[in-house]
Amino acid sequence: MTAPTEDELHGEFDALIAADQRIEPRDWMPEAYRRTLIRQISQHAHSEIIGMQPEGAWITRAPSLKRKAILMAKVQDEAGHGLYLYSAAQTLGITRDEMTRQLIDGRAKYSSIFNYPAPSWADMGAIGWLVDGAAICNQVPLCRASYGPYGRAMVRICKEESFHQRQGFEILLSLMQGTPAQRAMAQESVDRWYWPALMMFGPPDDASPNSAQSMAWKIKRFSNDELRQRFVGMLVPQAAALGVTLPDPALHFDEEQGRWIMSEIDWTEFHEVLAGRGPLNAERIRNRRDAHEEGAWVREAAAAYAAKKAARTAATGRAA
Ligand SMILES: [Fe+2]
Numbered sequence: 215m216t217a218p219t220e221d222e223l224h225g226e227f228d229a230l231i232a233a234d235q236r237i238e239p240r241d242w243m244p245e246a247y248r249r250t251l252i253r254q255i256s257q258h259a260h261s262e263i264i265g266m267q268p269e270g271a272w273i274t275r276a277p278s279l280k281r282k283a284i285l286m287a288k289v290q291d292e293a294g295h296g297l298y299l300y301s302a303a304q305t306l307g308i309t310r311d312e313m314t315r316q317l318i319d320g321r322a323k324y325s326s327i328f329n330y331p332a333p334s335w336a337d338m339g340a341i342g343w344l345v346d347g348a349a350i351c352n353q354v355p356l357c358r359a360s361y362g363p364y365g366r367a368m369v370r371i372c373k374e375e376s377f378h379q380r381q382g383f384e385i386l387l388s389l390m391q392g393t394p395a396q397r398a399m400a401q402e403s404v405d406r407w408y409w410p411a412l413m414m415f416g417p418p419d420d421a422s423p424n425s426a427q428s429m430a431w432k433i434k435r436f437s438n439d440e441l442r443q444r445f446v447g448m449l450v451p452q453a454a455a456l457g458v459t460l461p462d463p464a465l466h467f468d469e470e471q472g473r474w475i476m477s478e479i480d481w482t483e484f485h486e487v488l489a490g491r492g493p494l495n496a497e498r499i500r501n502r503r504d505a506h507e508e509g510a511w512v513r514e515a516a517a518a519y520a521a522k523k524a525a526r527t528a529a530t531g532r533a534a
């Protein structure tokens with residue numbers, strides 16, 4: 215039997231995608247598909263890990279024991295999301311070490327939203343409601359991504375994200391039922407996070423060069439603008455329930471066009487933050503690098519322990 219040619223392999227790959235079947239790590243895949251997935255999944259993993267910082271900084275200042283416990287659980291979930299996603303990326307032939315290097319050397323991208331500061335307690339509410347809310351809109355369709363390990367990781371992540379969004383909504387709701395100062399704090403935070411959250415879906419469709427290929431590969435299922443529309447459609451009734459105002463006076467639903475009309479997004483700001491000139495880019499990376507270096511002894515100890523255990527198993531022929 216002769217080995218299949220590259221063309222035959224490509225044909226099998228295309229047939230699997232066309233039939234909505236999953237591509238698994240053992241399957242042949244085009245190099246560009248592999249590279250796209252490594253880039254997307256590792257950026258996604260980095261976002262989860264860097265995303266722990268703005269909220270992690272509030273754990274010691276949460277206003278009650280209950281709030282502290284919820285926030286700690288949420289930040290821990292984000293660490294878990296990072297780990298599932300690093301594992302999914304590793305099945306494509308990149309090591310965890312290499313991904314960590316790319317992040318702490320500043321070569322890797324992650325979601326720009328985490329380069330904004332979180333100066334008030336209400337930000338814990340607005341981040342959960344808006345940032346985790348946008349993440350859900352982006353991520354629910356990824357549960358059906360054509361690459362198996364990515365899609366499966368997303369299923370669990372999405373379940374946890376919906377809890378994150380609800381806890382954020384509930385923080386804002388409590389503030390909105392509080393004193394005038396608390397209501398003002400909630401509104402001020404929504405004003406700051408609304409536009410950056412809309413930017414999380416990426417540039418408009420006509421300026422998003424990689425989208426078409428990702429959609430053809432069934433990694434991405436909806437365009438940036440479609441997802442942004444969905445998100446705004448979800449926010450409007452929730453904002454009304456909260457009693458907050460979304461900071462876009464032009465926002466309304468156009469019955470004839472069947473879509474939300476919104477003001478122009480400030481893409482200059484988006485590109486500045488993406489290029490590393492956001493309010494906190496340098497600090498976020500520095501914190502991550504410090505944490506990695508300070509954690510070296512834990513990794514060494516774990517490796518030494520694993521080696522000792524493996525040696526004992528080899529000597530006795532059974533697991534220690
Ligand atoms: Fe997450």
Ligand SMILES: [Fe+2]
Nearest residue numbers: 292346375378
């Ligand atoms: Fe989350």
